[in-house]
Amino acid sequence: MTAIPILRLGNVLLAAVHVDLDDSVAERFQEDLLGRIEKTGAHGLLIDISGLDVVDTYVARVLADTGKMARLMGARTVLVGMRPEVAATLVRMGFGVEGIETALDADEGLAILTGASAR
Amino acid sequence: MTVAVVAREELPIRSEEDLVRVRRLARALAQRGGFDAFASAALMTAASEMARNTWQHGGGGLAAIEEVRDGRRAGVRMTFADRGPGIPDLERVLRGGYSTASSLGLGMSGTRRLVDEFAIDTRPGEGTTIVVTKWTRR
Numbered sequence: 616m617t618a619i620p621i622l623r624l625g626n627v628l629l630a631a632v633h634v635d636l637d638d639s640v641a642e643r644f645q646e647d648l649l650g651r652i653e654k655t656g657a658h659g660l661l662i663d664i665s666g667l668d669v670v671d672t673y674v675a676r677v678l679a680d681t682g683k684m685a686r687l688m689g690a691r692t693v694l695v696g697m698r699p700e701v702a703a704t705l706v707r708m709g710f711g712v713e714g715i716e717t718a719l720d721a722d723e724g725l726a727i728l729t730g731a732s733a734r
Numbered sequence: 735m736t737v738a739v740v741a742r743e744e745l746p747i748r749s750e751e752d753l754v755r756v757r758r759l760a761r762a763l764a765q766r767g768g769f770d771a772f773a774s775a776a777l778m779t780a781a782s783e784m785a786r787n788t789w790q791h792g793g794g795g796l797a798a799i800e801e802v803r804d805g806r807r808a809g810v811r812m813t814f815a816d817r818g819p820g821i822p823d824l825e826r827v828l829r830g831g832y833s834t835a836s837s838l839g840l841g842m843s844g845t846r847r848l849v850d851e852f853a854i855d856t857r858p859g860e861g862t863t864i865v866v867t868k869w870t871r872r
């Protein structure tokens with residue numbers, strides 16, 4: 616099973632998802648991220664999904680839930696790089712994106728998170 | 735216009751890994767059919783949602799994925815069949831937001847919006863068969 620690498624940059628954890636996320640990889644990714652927040656005391660989480668050409672409602676829910684869980688632990692999550700076709704598909708399916716913070720790309724997401732953690 | 739089947743592949747849906755296989759095959763056929771990124775994402779998402787339902791709610795089953803042609807149009811037709819409990823409350827399921835798995839209940843209603851053709855045959859106690867087709871835009 617492929618694990619998704621999580622990098623640390625100051626107060627922020629970074630992860631780029633490239634693999635086709637099957638259910639168990641997605642769940643393990645969520646656990647790994649939360650574990651790393653606890654261990655590092657990170658204040659921000661940046662998840663880059665520009666490598667995904669398909670995000671079904673299951674994966675979308677895991678990502679959204681991860682953001683909520685991180686939030687409860689005191690970390691802010693920004694989802695970046697969602698491809699236009701993925702965004703269009705999720706909206707057409709009626710997937711609500713309330714509560715998920717997003718940015719165009721990793722640079723922008725990082726700016727949001729480092730600005731937030733410097734406050 | 736009659737629909738011609740150019741190629742057909744069957745995949746069992748018995749495990750989580752099978753969901754990935756179904757998605758991969760849908761991706762390959764979308765590429766072969768010349769689907770744009772939007773149609774391709776719609777097809778793969780539909781494949782993923784229907785395969786997951788077959789696995790999760792239908793107790794597993796079979797996916798048949800076909801490359802089809804209708805005159806000049808290329809398309810992909812996907813059939814998901816199981817011998818599970820069937821869907822007694824089909825109308826509610828198709829309206830969306832209803833789930834017996836405390837999930838979002840968007841899989842079925844959402845898939846219907848993503849594809850061009852959607853047909854369902856479900857019988858309580860016997861099983862469910864869903865056929866979806868997506869065509870390239872001309």
Ligand SMILES: Nc1ncnc2c1ncn2[C@@H]1O[C@H](COP(=O)(O)OP(=O)(O)OP(=O)(O)O)[C@@H](O)[C@H]1O
Binds near residue numbers: 834836
């Ligand atoms: N193949 C099937 N066999 C039996 N019941 C099914 C099948 N597919 C769907 N259902 C029923 O229809 C309901 C709605 O399905 P739908 O995919 O829309 O939502 P869900 O699977 O519950 O949640 P999600 O939004 O995660 O897909 C399911 O909860 C289940 O009760």
Ligand SMILES: [Mg+2]
Binds near residue numbers: 787840
């Ligand atoms: Mg479903």
